[in-house]
Amino acid sequence: MKIRVLGSGAGGGFPQWNCNCDNCRRLRHQQMNGKARTQSSIAVSTDNKNWLLFNTSPDIRAQLEAFPAIQPKEGIRDTGIKAVLLIDSQIDHTTGMLMLREGKEPLNVYCSEMVKQDLTTGFPVFKMLEHYCTVKHHPVPLDGSSFTVEAIDDIRLYTHSLKSKAPPYSPHRHDPHEGDNIGVIIEQISTGKRVYYAPGLGEIEPHVLSAMQNVDCLLVDGTFWTEDEMIACGASSKKAQEMGHLAQSGPGGMIEVLNAIPDTRKILIHINNTNPILDEDSDAFKILNQNGIEVSYDGLEIEL
Known part of the structure; x- marks a missing residue:
């Protein structure tokens, strides 16, 4: 199984277009040892030909152009993308579907009923695409049970609900739903190799911990280093958990959680532009290295 990190950044990418935080300013002026990042998305395949996308960021065109394996191979119109699985209905995970509107077949989208509702009401991407390629929706289970995806051979998926808030435009923004x-x-069915993907984790619930303990690779929330990161740099008045993310440092943080899971490759994804781990010379980045935790980057390929 091959996993390609198309985008490793949080919403806005890195550097964010209107941000003058220490990280963004220094990267623009080539004053830090770091990499630019587009917004979070991955692609998975077992044959290097047919791909399942997880999320479709606003940066998807550039991400696909940087990835030859998924590009057209046959005929005047072609793609290696066979389906999309949406983790949530956030703008930075769904807007890219509009860039896929030229497809000659309906876009197969796997997502929860709540995400479907958001994408037909508050942010009506599904309705917009009715005028182009159209969307064929496939519901996903929320109890950890399994399913397969058409045209993606040798892959089985298990999905479960996470505690989170719906986007601001959701009809149930202040009424959370599973x-x-x-x-x-x-x-991968033939090998039994597993990866757990969760770019947004605000709480390590029992079923989440169980999933994390039973895979070969973790690709999980790396948004913030500290709980008050956005407040400290003046970018927001909200703490990490208020935004649905578990900070890496501190008691009960992601580092502590990951350290309790042995014999597993551990990789952070969905990294906010304010996070000091983006600077590969920073103490924060060195602490992750010392704890055997990797920081994903655009173009990273994982083979299991």
Whole structure:
């Protein structure tokens, strides 16, 4: 199984277009040892030909152009993208579907009923695409049970609900529902190899910890280093958990959680532009290295 990190950044990417935080300013002026990042998305395949996308960021065109394996191979119109699985209905995970509108076949989209509701009401991407390629929706289970995806051979998926808030434009923004955000185990049937993908984790619930303990690779929330990161740099008045993310440092943080899971490759994804781990010379980046935790980057390929 091959996993390609198309985008490793949080919403806005890195550097964010209107941000003058220490990280963004220094990267623009080539004053830090770091990499630019587009917004979070991955692609998975077992044959290097047919691909399942997880999320479709606003940066998807550039991401696909940087990835030859998924580009057209046959005929005047072609793609290696066979389906899309949406983790949530956030703008930075769904807007890219509009860039896929030229497809000659309906876009197969796997997502929860709550995400479907958001994408037909508050942010009506599904309705917009009715005028182009159209969307064929496939519901996903929220109890950890398994399913397969048409045209993606040798892959089985297990999805479960995560505690989260729906986006600001959701009709139930202040009334959380199961399925607003999901985590997924991706399993290659023939080998039994598994990866757990959850770019947004605000709490390590028992079923989440169980999933994390039973995979070969973790690709999980790396948004913030500290709980008050956005407040400290003056970018927001909200703490990490208020935004649905578990900070890496501190008691009960992601580092502590990951350190309790042995014999598993551990990779952070969905990294906010304010996070000091983006600077590969920073103490924060060195602490992750010392704890055997990797920081994903655009173009990273994982083979299991």
